[in-house]
Amino acid sequence: MKKFTKVTSSAVPLPIENVDTDxxxxxxxxxxxxxxxxxxxxxxxxxxxxxxxxxSDFVLNNDIYKGSILVAGAxxxxxxxxxxxxxxLVDYGFQVVISSYFADIFKSxxxxxxxxPIRVSEDHLEEIFKAIESDPNASFTVDxxxxxxxxxxxxxxxxxxxxxxxxxxxxxxYDDIDFLISKRDEIEKFESTYKVY
Amino acid sequence: xxxxxxxxxxxxxxxxxxxxxxxxxxxxxxxIHEVTSPQAFTGLQSRNLPVFRTDKTIATADHNVPTINQxxxxxxxLSAKQVAMxxxxxxxxGVELYGLGHPNxxxxxxxxxxxxxxxxxxxxxxxxxxxxxHGAFGSIAFGIGTSQVEQVxxxxxxxxxxxxxxxxxxxxxxxxxxxxxxIILYLLSKLGTGGATGYFIEYAGSTIRALSMEAxxxxxxxxxxxxxxxxxxxxxxxxxxxxxxxxxxxxxxxLYEAITYWKSLFSDEDAIFDKEIKYxxxxxxxxxxxxxxxxxGIKVDQQVPIQTDHESxxxxxxxxxxxxxxxxxxxxxxxxxxxxxxxxxNSRIEDLRIVADFIKGKKVAANVKxxxxxxxxxxxxxxxxxxxxxxxxAAGFEFRQPGCSACLGMNEDKVPRGKYCVSTSNRNFxxxxxxxxxxxxxxxxxxxxxxxEGKIVDVRKYPS
Ligand code: SF4
Numbered sequence: 001m002k003k004f005t006k007v008t009s010s011a012v013p014l015p016i017e018n019v020d021t022d023x024x025x026x027x028x029x030x031x032x033x034x035x036x037x038x039x040x041x042x043x044x045x046x047x048x049x050x051x052x053x054x055x056s057d058f059v060l061n062n063d064i065y066k067g068s069i070l071v072a073g074a075x076x077x078x079x080x081x082x083x084x085x086x087x088x089l090v091d092y093g094f095q096v097v098i099s100s101y102f103a104d105i106f107k108s109x110x111x112x113x114x115x116x117p118i119r120v121s122e123d124h125l126e127e128i129f130k131a132i133e134s135d136p137n138a139s140f141t142v143d144x145x146x147x148x149x150x151x152x153x154x155x156x157x158x159x160x161x162x163x164x165x166x167x168x169x170x171x172x173x174y175d176d177i178d179f180l181i182s183k184r185d186e187i188e189k190f191e192s193t194y195k196v197y
Numbered sequence: 198x199x200x201x202x203x204x205x206x207x208x209x210x211x212x213x214x215x216x217x218x219x220x221x222x223x224x225x226x227x228x229i230h231e232v233t234s235p236q237a238f239t240g241l242q243s244r245n246l247p248v249f250r251t252d253k254t255i256a257t258a259d260h261n262v263p264t265i266n267q268x269x270x271x272x273x274x275l276s277a278k279q280v281a282m283x284x285x286x287x288x289x290x291g292v293e294l295y296g297l298g299h300p301n302x303x304x305x306x307x308x309x310x311x312x313x314x315x316x317x318x319x320x321x322x323x324x325x326x327x328x329x330x331h332g333a334f335g336s337i338a339f340g341i342g343t344s345q346v347e348q349v350x351x352x353x354x355x356x357x358x359x360x361x362x363x364x365x366x367x368x369x370x371x372x373x374x375x376x377x378x379x380i381i382l383y384l385l386s387k388l389g390t391g392g393a394t395g396y397f398i399e400y401a402g403s404t405i406r407a408l409s410m411e412a413x414x415x416x417x418x419x420x421x422x423x424x425x426x427x428x429x430x431x432x433x434x435x436x437x438x439x440x441x442x443x444x445x446x447x448x449x450x451x452l453y454e455a456i457t458y459w460k461s462l463f464s465d466e467d468a469i470f471d472k473e474i475k476y477x478x479x480x481x482x483x484x485x486x487x488x489x490x491x492x493x494g495i496k497v498d499q500q501v502p503i504q505t506d507h508e509s510x511x512x513x514x515x516x517x518x519x520x521x522x523x524x525x526x527x528x529x530x531x532x533x534x535x536x537x538x539x540x541x542x543n544s545r546i547e548d549l550r551i552v553a554d555f556i557k558g559k560k561v562a563a564n565v566k567x568x569x570x571x572x573x574x575x576x577x578x579x580x581x582x583x584x585x586x587x588x589x590x591a592a593g594f595e596f597r598q599p600g601c602s603a604c605l606g607m608n609e610d611k612v613p614r615g616k617y618c619v620s621t622s623n624r625n626f627x628x629x630x631x632x633x634x635x636x637x638x639x640x641x642x643x644x645x646x647x648x649x650e651g652k653i654v655d656v657r658k659y660p661s
Binding site for chain 1: 275319
């Protein structure tokens with residue numbers, strides 16, 4: 001996993017609630033056996049029409065919005081456990097997703113792939129959408145070390161929560177698996193004392 | 198202070214606590230399938246690791262398998278490759294596989310219980326969100342992502358934060374022809390798709406106790422739709438009777454010992470939940486969804502609302518627009534195009550019996566294409582032996598071979614653009630059953646009646 005420290009970027013607005021994993025990456029594109037290449041089909045059915053032409057009204061097809069930060073409505077990532085949703089966002093180039101609410105499994109999948117989900121209040125989300133609306137180039141700075149999100153336009157510095165262990169993983173580029181493997185002895189000891197039917 | 202059912206099982210599986218509140222949780226059973234496992238096996242290969250506990254790992258092919266001619270090679274090249282990859286990985290890593298053609302093959306959440314793999318007191322995970330199904334047996338079961346699949350393959354453990362606990366109690370008798378699917382769709386309509394985020398739900402109350410094991414599975418299955426990590430129900434005599442005598446069940450003295458332990462798995466009277474909700478069964482009716490998430494549901498005799506508490510006006514009108522429906526419109530009497538009876542929510546033998554009872558001697562309406570996709574090879578076999586397949590075909594249903602099928606449209610079973618499908622599955626997201634497909638989630642009985650009448654009808658008006 002790549003280390004995550006600081007990101008300064010403009011953001012792509014997606015002011016829709018309940019963006020589910022079937023929208024992020026439809027099931028028919030899950031047939032790959034590698035982790036790469038899913039970005040091409042990110043938001044496939046919102047992004048392309050039936051004849052595979054880009055839909056001009058979808059934000060990813062609008063050149064004025066760019067950047068490695070996606071800002072979305074509440075309950076982002078609900079639906080299936082498919083990690084392909086996180087892979088697709090990362091593969092497309094996103095490093096951060098901001099929402100007022102994330103679905104549990106999505107959040108954990110994102111963190112396992114170096115994609116930082118930042119939960120902000122409804123009011124702050126509104127403020128961020130407004131900033132982008134008034135200036136598509138509005139800049140945001142995410143500082144993981146200090147757990148802060150700076151809205152350059154309003155000079156508002158928002159603190160966000162992330163659990164200490166996950167923060168350490170992201171900053172150092174570690175995954176859970178490295179940690180668990182280091183605990184194999186303890187796991188074997190547990191197995192010898194425990195009974196399951 | 199007393200413990201909840203969830204605490205009792207969770208605490209028994211904690212290997213160690215680590216800084217920051219995370220715990221190393223031991224996993225008793227890991228179920229894998231072709232779509233979310235290839236990248237995990239690749240990860241093991243690149244780290245040069247074996248599967249840590251092959252005896253606690255079981256694989257099946259279900260998500261993208263065809264539901265006809267399963268004895269022939271899979272035509273679609275990418276699906277064929279994914280299934281072949283699973284076969285190869287299971288062989289290389291020594292994992293038991295119930296692949297295509299195997300008598301135990303089927304949807305991963307259908308075969309776990311029917312083989313007795315799923316038992317009370319266990320921790321069960323799978324790279325699929327509907328793993329919550331297994332909670333019906335009084336186990337902690339939840340879906341995980343592929344990185345976590347790799348973690349469990351490598352260490353039989355996961356790093357987890359203990360979720361909060363919620364109890365939903367439902368008491369009283371259900372009205373006639375109202376099924377467990379209606380209960381969960383009702384709960385969803387009340388709580389919305391984010392109503393249980395961060396929680397693990399225990400379902401309790403006399404209504405839940407009165408349900409069969411299969412009906413309980415339908416409820417636990419859709420816990421994830423409310424944002425919950427999972428749902429579970431305390432095991433009782435019905436649970437023990439169901440588990441007894443299955444392929445992976447304990448036998449003889451061990452079974453006796455197991456049941457003694459399982460009987461300790463309930464929430465203590467003084468257990469404290471982070472949230473408690475109560476409903477009465479009498480207020481539940483046959484339910485249908487009208488929108489593009491499972492929380493957008495109404496009773497069959499209600500009208501599509503003007504707005505809900507769970508969606509912004511923009512999202513709400515986007516959903517209605519996609520569905521081709523209008524606020525104030527009745528679903529009852531609306532003409533439909535397709536009926537899908539299947540998926541890990543409602544494809545077990547009991548579901549098929551309910552459908553067969555209803556459609557026996559009747560004919561599918563001329564405007565409807567209707568399919569039954571059994572959840573597993575065993576369900577398929579039983580349905581053939583009991584004459585259900587014959588009844589279905591005589592009525593004009595297609596009776597297919599087991600798999601996830603039109604639940605997620607990964608194989609060729611898709612709903613065409615703009616068509617209305619009454620489906621017993623669990624998700625009505627945009628494009629879930631195929632690009633542009635319009636899904637109305639319902640119980641097997643509501644789906645069966647829609648197939649026969651060619652439109653949505655209130656099943657309470659039929660004899661039960
Ligand atoms: S039937 Fe549908 S919901 Fe169930 S495991 Fe298969 S794809 Fe997932």
